[in-house]
Amino acid sequence: MTPTAPDARPALDALLRVERTAFRLDLALTAAPGETVALLGPNGAGKSTALRALAGLLPLGSGHLRLDGVTLEEPATGLHTPAEERPVGVVFQDYLLFPHLSALDNVAFGLRCQGLRKAAARAAALPWLERMGLAEHSAAKPGRLSGGQAQRVALGRALAVRPRLLLLDEPLAALDARTRLDVRSQLRRHLAEFEAVAVLVTHDPLDAMVLADRLVVIEDGRQVQSGTPAEIARHPRTDYIARLVGLNLYRGTAAGHTVSLPDGGPELVTTEELTGAAFVAFPPAAVTLHRERPDSSARNVWPATVDGLDLHGDQVRVDLSGALPMAADLTPAAVAELDLAPGSSVWAAVKAAQTRAYPA
Amino acid sequence: MSSIRLRAALAAASVLALAAGLTACGSDAATPAATASAPAGSSTASAAAPKATGALTVFAAASLKESFTELGKKFEAANPGAKVTFNFGGSSALAQSINSGAPADVFAAASPATMKTVTDAKGAESPKVFVRNTLAIAVPKGNPKHIAGLADLTGVKVALCAKEVPCGSAAVTALAAGSVNLTPVTLEQDVKGALTKVELGEVDASLVYKTDVKADAAKIDGVDFPEAAKAVNDYPIAALTKAPNASAAAAFVAYIQSAEATQVLTAAGFQTP
Amino acid sequence: MTLSGPLRKAAPSTGGAPAATRRRRSRRIPYPLLLPALLGLVFLVLPLVGLLVRAPWSSLPEQLTSPEVWQALRLSLICATSATVVSLVLGVPLAWLLARTEIPGRRVIRALVTLPLVLPPVVGxxxxxxxxxxxxxxxxxxxxxxxxxxxxTTAGVVVAEAFVAMPFLVISVEGALRAADPRYEEAAATLGASRLTAFRRVTLPLIAPGIGAGAVLAWSRALGEFGATITFAGNFPGRTQTMPLAVYLAMERDPEAAIALSLVLLAVSVAVLAGLRERWLSTT
Structure with missing residues (x-):
C-alpha cells in the first residue's frame, strides 16, 4: 500500500518484528529518500518500540532493517549493527540533552564520537546551531534553554552527524501550546530540507498530518492503514482512524483572514489573522452539505461531488471531490434526507469559526 | 541533579550509621588453662580469710582471664552468697574507667604503672603484687625458623608489642638486657595482636607473655630465653576505696594471694613474686 | 548553609511583599522535625565538644612538635588519599556494573560488596x-x-583502608547511577558513542556529585581506619603507623596526648573537606 514505485529501491526497508510479553510488533515500513513518515497510533500501539528497534536500542526478534541498501539488522543471519554504528539520528521525546554540556557541545557530541578533535567538532557544530537560530545560545547549558530551544538543539544534535535515518519521538509533546505552533512550523521546514528518511512517532494526528508526507497508523503492533494524510482522512479504514484522523488539512498562503490555496484553488476564510505560508484545518463534522447553494452566513461554500460513503459508528464519512477535496461527517438521517449517493452534486459549507489556521 | 545529590547524601548517612568503629579489646584465648586441683592445705588459707557475701565486681587485666575465671568459681564455692562478676580488658582502659567512676570493687592490673594511675587518683590504697609474668618467644607450630633465643630474632620478621603497652616495655627491657638490636616489622597494640600474627605465620616470632604462650599452646610454640628474667612484669591487685562491697573486695584480694589461688596462677604460666 | 540573618538584612533592599511572605514561610519549621533534628545535631557534636573541653591546651604545642605526630599525620593523609584513588578506580566501574548491567547474581554481588561495612574491621x-x-x-x-x-608495608595500609572504605564509594555511586537516567547513555549511543565513551563522557559527568560524595565518605572512613589497618599492616612509625593507631597507643600511655592527636586529625580532615567543598562550589 506504499506509494513507492516498485522499481525504485526504498531508502528505508524495514520489517520490524519484536516479541514482548503480551505484546507483538509486526510492522513493515518502507520510505523513499527525503520522505517523512509518521507512525500514528494510540498509546501502547508499539510506536516507540518500532522507533527503538529502528535506532538499534532494541534488538529485532525477526525481520530485517535495510537502509540505503545496506542491511543493518537481520536476526536470521545473526546480523545486528549496534546503535552507535548506525547512521541513525534520534530526537527523543524529552530531548535528553546532556545537562553538563553547553548547547554547542551537545551538538558537537556526535561529531566528537566520529573522531573529530574538540575544536574541529565545535567548528562543525556551530553552523547547525546557527541553522536552528540558536547561535547566541551556544554556550548555554540545556537547563537554561526554553522547551522550544531545547527541541531545536536536540534536532541539531541529531542532524549534525548527518544521519541517513532521522527518528523523532513525539517531538512536540513536551511543549506548551504556544511554543508548539512555532516549533512545528520550524520542524516542518527542517524536515522538508532533510534529504534522507525521517520517521516520526506521534499520537497527535495534527502533528502527523502537518509534518509527514505519509502516515502509517498502527494499532496493537500492526499497521492498520497507510497513505497520505488526505487519503486517510477521506477513507479511514477503521472507526478508530476515522475518529483519530478526522481532519481536513490544506496548505496555502495566508493574507489576513483569507488563505488562498495554490494553483488557483479556492480561498478559505479563517478567524485567525496570518501572513505567509499557512495550514488550514477543520474537522469533517464542521462540514454541512446542501442540495442547493446555501444562503447562510457561512462564507466558505464550494460545489462538490460525492465520491464515496462509509459508515463509521453512528456517523457516515462522506468523501467529496471538487475544487476543495474534503471529508464530511453526517448522521445517517441527514444522508438519507439529502439522498446522497456516489456521484451526487452537493454544496459544502464550513463556518469560518470552525476552521483553524497555523503558520506553516 | 539535586535528587542525585540528595540520594548520595542519604546513602552516605545510612552507611555512616552502619560503620561502627570497631576495635578489638582484650584477649580471649581459646584454650582453657590447665586446671589445678586444690592441695589439701589450701582450705586453711580460704578458711582464714573473712567470709564474703553479695555481688562483687572485679576489673582485671585481660591476661588474667582464664585463671581468674576459674578462681572466681572457687571463691564463690568457698563463700556461698557471694557472686563474682569480672570485667577483663586492657589494664589502662580499665584504670581509666575506674578513675571515671566505674562501680568496681577490685582492680588487678598487668603493670604497677597502670595501678599507679588509680592509686594516684586515690582510687585504691597499698596494692599488692600477687604474680609476675615473664616474656617468651612465640613461634609458629614446629618452630620452622629454629629460633632458640633472642639473638636468633635479628634475621627474621618479628612482631613486638608497642612500647606504650606493658608487654612492649618488657620487650624493650629484655632486648636491651640481651644487647639484641632488632627492627620489628610491627609494634602491636596488644599481646593478642602479636599472637595473631604468629598464628597466621605473617611473622616468624614475637615476644609475648609466657601465660599467652600457654593459653595458645594449640596454635603456637613457645621458646624461653634467659633475658626474660630481666624483664619481669609485676601484677598488682588492690581493693578499691570506693568499692560498693568493701568486705567482699578485701576477701577476694586476700583469696587471690592464697596458696590455692597461687597454684592456679602458676599453672597458667605466672610466677610467684 | 544559608543563614537567616544576612538574608533578613538583605530582604528590604530586594523589597516588596513577596519577599516578606517568603521569609515568613521559610521560618515555619514544624516542631516534629525541628526537635529531633536539633537533638541529632547535639548528639553528634557534643562528644566533639567534650574533646575540645578536655583537650590539654597548655601542653598542646609541645605535643604537636613531636615529629612522630607529623609523620603519622602525613602517612594518614597519603594512605587515605591513595585508598580513595584505589576505591575510585575499582569502585566506580563496580558500581556501574551493579547499576547498569544484568550480570547474573547481581543481588548477591551487591550484598557481598557491602559486607565490609558490617564486618568488624579487625576481622576484615x-x-x-x-x-x-x-x-x-x-x-x-x-x-x-x-x-x-x-x-x-605502607601499601598494606592502603589495601586495608581501601577494603573498608570502598563499599561507601560503591554504594554512593551506585545510588547516583540509579538516579541518573540511563536513556542519556542511549542518546549517546545514537550519536555514535561506544558504551565506554558514553560512560566516560556522559555518565561520569552526570554522576559527578555522587562520586564526589562517595569519595569524601571513603576518604573520611579511610582516614579514621584502625582495626583492619593494625591487623593487616601492623603498626610501625613512619611506615604503617597512621594517626588512629598513634592515637590508640597514646591512649595507653597518656590520654591527654591521645586527645591532642585526635584534635589534629579532626582539624586536618575538617580543613580538607571544607577546602574541597569550597572548590566545588566555586567551580560550579
Whole structure:
C-alpha cells in the first residue's frame, strides 16, 4: 500500500518484528529518500518500540532493517549493527540533552564520537546551531534553554552527524501550546530540507498530518492503514482512524483572514489573522452539505461531488471531490434526507469559526 | 541533579550509621588453662580469710582471664552468697574507667604503672603484687625458623608489642638486657595482636607473655630465653576505696594471694613474686 | 548553609511583599522535625565538644612538635588519599556494573560488596591476612612470583583502608547511577558513542556529585581506619603507623596526648573537606 514505485529501491526497508510479553510488533515500513513518515497510533500501539528497534536500542526478534541498501539488522543471519554504528539520528521525546554540556557541545557530541578533535567538532557544530537560530545560545547549558530551544538543539544534535535515518519521538509533546505552533512550523521546514528518511512517532494526528508526507497508523503492533494524510482522512479504514484522523488539512498562503490555496484553488476564510505560508484545518463534522447553494452566513461554500460513503459508528464519512477535496461527517438521517449517493452534486459549507489556521 | 545529590547524601548517612568503629579489646584465648586441683592445705588459707557475701565486681587485666575465671568459681564455692562478676580488658582502659567512676570493687592490673594511675587518683590504697609474668618467644607450630633465643630474632620478621603497652616495655627491657638490636616489622597494640600474627605465620616470632604462650599452646610454640628474667612484669591487685562491697573486695584480694589461688596462677604460666 | 540573618538584612533592599511572605514561610519549621533534628545535631557534636573541653591546651604545642605526630599525620593523609584513588578506580566501574548491567547474581554481588561495612574491621584485617598475607592464597603467589609482600608495608595500609572504605564509594555511586537516567547513555549511543565513551563522557559527568560524595565518605572512613589497618599492616612509625593507631597507643600511655592527636586529625580532615567543598562550589 506504499506509494513507492516498485522499481525504485526504498531508502528505508524495514520489517520490524519484536516479541514482548503480551505484546507483538509486526510492522513493515518502507520510505523513499527525503520522505517523512509518521507512525500514528494510540498509546501502547508499539510506536516507540518500532522507533527503538529502528535506532538499534532494541534488538529485532525477526525481520530485517535495510537502509540505503545496506542491511543493518537481520536476526536470521545473526546480523545486528549496534546503535552507535548506525547512521541513525534520534530526537527523543524529552530531548535528553546532556545537562553538563553547553548547547554547542551537545551538538558537537556526535561529531566528537566520529573522531573529530574538540575544536574541529565545535567548528562543525556551530553552523547547525546557527541553522536552528540558536547561535547566541551556544554556550548555554540545556537547563537554561526554553522547551522550544531545547527541541531545536536536540534536532541539531541529531542532524549534525548527518544521519541517513532521522527518528523523532513525539517531538512536540513536551511543549506548551504556544511554543508548539512555532516549533512545528520550524520542524516542518527542517524536515522538508532533510534529504534522507525521517520517521516520526506521534499520537497527535495534527502533528502527523502537518509534518509527514505519509502516515502509517498502527494499532496493537500492526499497521492498520497507510497513505497520505488526505487519503486517510477521506477513507479511514477503521472507526478508530476515522475518529483519530478526522481532519481536513490544506496548505496555502495566508493574507489576513483569507488563505488562498495554490494553483488557483479556492480561498478559505479563517478567524485567525496570518501572513505567509499557512495550514488550514477543520474537522469533517464542521462540514454541512446542501442540495442547493446555501444562503447562510457561512462564507466558505464550494460545489462538490460525492465520491464515496462509509459508515463509521453512528456517523457516515462522506468523501467529496471538487475544487476543495474534503471529508464530511453526517448522521445517517441527514444522508438519507439529502439522498446522497456516489456521484451526487452537493454544496459544502464550513463556518469560518470552525476552521483553524497555523503558520506553516 | 539535586535528587542525585540528595540520594548520595542519604546513602552516605545510612552507611555512616552502619560503620561502627570497631576495635578489638582484650584477649580471649581459646584454650582453657590447665586446671589445678586444690592441695589439701589450701582450705586453711580460704578458711582464714573473712567470709564474703553479695555481688562483687572485679576489673582485671585481660591476661588474667582464664585463671581468674576459674578462681572466681572457687571463691564463690568457698563463700556461698557471694557472686563474682569480672570485667577483663586492657589494664589502662580499665584504670581509666575506674578513675571515671566505674562501680568496681577490685582492680588487678598487668603493670604497677597502670595501678599507679588509680592509686594516684586515690582510687585504691597499698596494692599488692600477687604474680609476675615473664616474656617468651612465640613461634609458629614446629618452630620452622629454629629460633632458640633472642639473638636468633635479628634475621627474621618479628612482631613486638608497642612500647606504650606493658608487654612492649618488657620487650624493650629484655632486648636491651640481651644487647639484641632488632627492627620489628610491627609494634602491636596488644599481646593478642602479636599472637595473631604468629598464628597466621605473617611473622616468624614475637615476644609475648609466657601465660599467652600457654593459653595458645594449640596454635603456637613457645621458646624461653634467659633475658626474660630481666624483664619481669609485676601484677598488682588492690581493693578499691570506693568499692560498693568493701568486705567482699578485701576477701577476694586476700583469696587471690592464697596458696590455692597461687597454684592456679602458676599453672597458667605466672610466677610467684 | 544559608543563614537567616544576612538574608533578613538583605530582604528590604530586594523589597516588596513577596519577599516578606517568603521569609515568613521559610521560618515555619514544624516542631516534629525541628526537635529531633536539633537533638541529632547535639548528639553528634557534643562528644566533639567534650574533646575540645578536655583537650590539654597548655601542653598542646609541645605535643604537636613531636615529629612522630607529623609523620603519622602525613602517612594518614597519603594512605587515605591513595585508598580513595584505589576505591575510585575499582569502585566506580563496580558500581556501574551493579547499576547498569544484568550480570547474573547481581543481588548477591551487591550484598557481598557491602559486607565490609558490617564486618568488624579487625576481622576484615584478619581476612586480608588470610588472602594477601605471606601464607595467604594470593599473597603466597605474589611473594613467590613478584617478591611482593603487603603486610607491614605502607601499601598494606592502603589495601586495608581501601577494603573498608570502598563499599561507601560503591554504594554512593551506585545510588547516583540509579538516579541518573540511563536513556542519556542511549542518546549517546545514537550519536555514535561506544558504551565506554558514553560512560566516560556522559555518565561520569552526570554522576559527578555522587562520586564526589562517595569519595569524601571513603576518604573520611579511610582516614579514621584502625582495626583492619593494625591487623593487616601492623603498626610501625613512619611506615604503617597512621594517626588512629598513634592515637590508640597514646591512649595507653597518656590520654591527654591521645586527645591532642585526635584534635589534629579532626582539624586536618575538617580543613580538607571544607577546602574541597569550597572548590566545588566555586567551580560550579
Amino acid at each position: 584485617g584478619v581476612a586480608l591476612l588470610l588472602v594477601l598475607g605471606r601464607n595467604g592464597i594470593v599473597g603466597r603467589w605474589l611473594d613467590s612470583a613478584f617478591g611482593i609482600t603487603l603486610p607491614f
